[in-house]
Amino acid sequence: MVEIQPKKLIFTMIKTLTKPITFDDFIAQYPNIGGRYELHDGIIVEMPKPKGQHSTVTGFLIEELILTIIQMGKRGIWTIPRESIVKSSNAKSGYEPDIIVIDQKAIATEPRWASESIIECAESVKLIVEVVSTNWRDDYFKKRADYEELGIAEYWIVDYAALGGRNFLGNPKEPKLSIYQLIDGEYQVQQFSGDDIIISPTFSAFHQTANQIFQAG
Incomplete structure (x- = not known):
């Protein structure tokens, strides 16, 4: 069985997410995401470096x-x-x-x-x-x-x-x-x-x- 790391799972969610998430869900995930992200109308958006x-x-x-x-x-x-x-x-x-x-x-x-x-x-x-x-x-x-x-x-x-x-x-x-x-x-x-x-x-x-x-x- 392949173990999926939490951070990798979050990045996969960001790329494939089609259903908007709540602000509280975004805040709960934020410490594990890495980099700089914002929530725009329920969608997690990566900010340009x-x-x-x-x-x-x-x-x-x-x-x-x-x-x-x-x-x-x-x-x-x-x-x-x-x-x-x-x-x-x-x-x-x-x-x-x-x-x-x-x-x-x-x-x-x-x-x-x-x-x-x-x-x-x-x-x-x-x-x-x-x-x-x-x-x-x-x-x-x-x-x-x-x-x-x-x-x-x-x-x-x-x-x-x-x-x-x-x-x-x-x-x-x-x-x-x-x-x-x-x-x-x-x-x-x-x-x-x-x-x-x-x-x-x-x-x-x-x-x-x-x-x-x-x-x-």
Whole structure:
């Protein structure tokens, strides 16, 4: 009899899965999967492996956001966790943002944070940042819609390589940083490119230009 290893079995399930799974089933499997996966409408999706510049841009933004948090006197109150899963309001999806800034006071009331690093309440989140990869449609369409519905106050899409569609980046396409601010339950967007100074509704002390971010490293 051939013994099937648990990890191999999970990868087989991911490849052959046709029936959506629940968020709780995804969380139960997650520690054994390995790599980086998200749940999209009940389907486990493997995230693209970040390339060098993607990682550099993400790291640069983390450093700048930490400095901004300190300058704003929020050190120890607003923090950037290493890992977290944001649960959609319909409980069909779970996302692991490239960067997330959380409010330590609000996160204390999250029932699954201490044991599973799960965020279910928008009040726990000050900012979510997605740095665009080849799966850009997820950032611009699906995640934007789910973050809006959940009530995330501020969401950045950092498209440093101009991978997104022309309806977002213009024609010809150019790198842009899009800031979505929740106003009356709907996202309003402001875009920055070139030498535009980033203007964040939440992080008023953040003064980098779009190009400083795009050209990091």
